[in-house]
Amino acid sequence: MSEALIAESDFVLFVDLARIDSFVCISAIRDMMVDLSHPLRLLPLNHQLGNVAEDVKSRGQDMASYKDRRARARSANLAQERLRDYARLGLAGTDAEIPRQVSYAHLGLLWLDQAQVDLSEKFSYLDAYLQVALEFRGLAVSEAEVDAILVGVGQQVKGSMVRSMTGQMGRLDEEIGTKGILSAPAFFLRGQRYIGQQHLPYLNWTLSGCRGIAPV
Amino acid sequence: MQSASYLISIVKGRGVLQVYIDFKSPYAFVALRPCWQLERDYGIAIEWLPLTLNIGSYLGTAKVDDTGKVTSNNRSPRQWQAVRYAYMDARRYADSQGLLLKGTQKIWDSSIAAIGLLWATDHARNRAALRDYTTMVFDRFWQRQLDIENAAVIAAVLEEAGISASGFSDYLAGPGRYHHDQLQEQILQAGCFGVPTFCINSETYFGRENLPIVRWHLEGEPGRIPHKAYDTVLS
Numbered sequence: 001m002s003e004a005l006i007a008e009s010d011f012v013l014f015v016d017l018a019r020i021d022s023f024v025c026i027s028a029i030r031d032m033m034v035d036l037s038h039p040l041r042l043l044p045l046n047h048q049l050g051n052v053a054e055d056v057k058s059r060g061q062d063m064a065s066y067k068d069r070r071a072r073a074r075s076a077n078l079a080q081e082r083l084r085d086y087a088r089l090g091l092a093g094t095d096a097e098i099p100r101q102v103s104y105a106h107l108g109l110l111w112l113d114q115a116q117v118d119l120s121e122k123f124s125y126l127d128a129y130l131q132v133a134l135e136f137r138g139l140a141v142s143e144a145e146v147d148a149i150l151v152g153v154g155q156q157v158k159g160s161m162v163r164s165m166t167g168q169m170g171r172l173d174e175e176i177g178t179k180g181i182l183s184a185p186a187f188f189l190r191g192q193r194y195i196g197q198q199h200l201p202y203l204n205w206t207l208s209g210c211r212g213i214a215p216v
Numbered sequence: 217m218q219s220a221s222y223l224i225s226i227v228k229g230r231g232v233l234q235v236y237i238d239f240k241s242p243y244a245f246v247a248l249r250p251c252w253q254l255e256r257d258y259g260i261a262i263e264w265l266p267l268t269l270n271i272g273s274y275l276g277t278a279k280v281d282d283t284g285k286v287t288s289n290n291r292s293p294r295q296w297q298a299v300r301y302a303y304m305d306a307r308r309y310a311d312s313q314g315l316l317l318k319g320t321q322k323i324w325d326s327s328i329a330a331i332g333l334l335w336a337t338d339h340a341r342n343r344a345a346l347r348d349y350t351t352m353v354f355d356r357f358w359q360r361q362l363d364i365e366n367a368a369v370i371a372a373v374l375e376e377a378g379i380s381a382s383g384f385s386d387y388l389a390g391p392g393r394y395h396h397d398q399l400q401e402q403i404l405q406a407g408c409f410g411v412p413t414f415c416i417n418s419e420t421y422f423g424r425e426n427l428p429i430v431r432w433h434l435e436g437e438p439g440r441i442p443h444k445a446y447d448t449v450l451s
Contacts (some may be wrong), residue, residue, distance in 0.1 A: 013367065028443050053274035055292035066404075067273045073409035077422055087441055182301055198444040200426030215446040216250075216314040 008191045013044040016184035017102040020085040023139040025185035025197040042122050044106030098133040101140035107165045108146045124153040147190045236267040236413040239308050241325040242306035245354045247412040247424035250387045250447040258434045266330030279322045317358045329364040331392040340379050348377035
């Protein structure tokens with residue numbers, strides 16, 4: 001049996017590079033890590049739990065109508081949230097959207113993790129990726145472009161090195177599913193999962209030795 | 217019957233805060249005290265409104281017995297994942313506030329308690345009475361000590377909070393039910409779909425993680441919009 005990719009003792013931030021809220025979280029945790037000595041792993045999450053309402057078979061017109069109207073309200077709210085997240089990154093008013101096809105960019109992030117490069121280089125990769133992704137205006141960033149970003153942040157990427165992570169990615173997907181990490185951004189610390197950026201102050205408090213009053 | 221269209225308007229004056237709650241939601245429960253803290257911190261009167269969720273329509277339904285064994289359900293595996301995580305997460309928040317949160321054994325109809333909230337809003341002599349009603353209903357329900365589907369039980373809580381329940385029974389059967397049901401239509405149309413939801417300065421926020429952003433609005437929106445986080449100023 002192969003060794004688990006995620007150890008119980010790891011502190012992990014799971015991100016989905018198709019979602020702007022992951023980049024907001026990356027920005028926030030980078031600020032936090034300045035004062036922390038604890039190692040952080042950045043790992044890609046490929047499968048969001050999504051809208052579980054789709055699994056309900058509506059019984060009768062009333063429920064179908066409610067479900068439909070609720071879905072519309074939820075969708076409008078999520079759109080508002082995305083705009084706020086762009087504002088948090090100083091990108092208010094932009095009409096750019098990040099691409100939804102991110103599987104190769106995720107492989108690139110996993111490759112950096114497995115190569116055990118410094119955290120600062122992973123942040124540089126994510127910064128550069130976001131910049132390119134915004135320029136592409138919703139179109140997928142090509143594999144060659146991702147490779148170029150990796151080279152740009154100092155990695156010796158040749159041939160199909162990144163693509164060779166596909167098997168590892170499959171294992172990672174399985175472990176993420178087993179651990180119940182349902183969506184990104186999400187954290188894993190001391191065997192516990194925390195879904196959503198809002199947990200960051202609590203994690204900071206925990207990693208800082210639980211000094212002072214716990215965030216509630 | 218008077219139209220309920222006057223009941224809500226999402227576009228309010230600046231600084232007016234609406235909070236939508238449902239007593240059967242664990243996330244609304246763990247947001248209650250931080251919300252009342254906002255009243256104290258900013259000297260505002262929150263407009264509390266009931267958003268009665270049709271949970272079965274998006275999370276499926278289930279019943280469990282006293283041992284926690286599922287006796288019936290129509291949930292998909294990913295719905296179970298979502299429900300189990302939500303309870304675990306809400307329980308973490310509850311623990312941090314010293315609150316007891318016992319998972320429910322079925323999906324309750326919370327509309328009577330919701331109509332009680334409308335009644336309490338109209339009849340409470342002061343904010344403390346309204347706060348007591350919301351706190352007592354939430355706390356006891358999540359301790360499995362309150363039957364929120366029983367009108368007499370809700371009337372008794374109103375009285376205990378110092379709010380006269382005289383006429384509540386008629387209100388519940390007539391205008392209260394009508395207003396509640398109309399309100400649910402308006403709330404969905406206004407884009408609110410879950411609890412807690414906060415509406416302030418023409419913006420709508422879903423989830424207690426937005427409390428720091430609500431504070432930012434109440435403080436005049438200085439600088440860039442803050443990140444989602446816990447509300448760390450509960451006292």
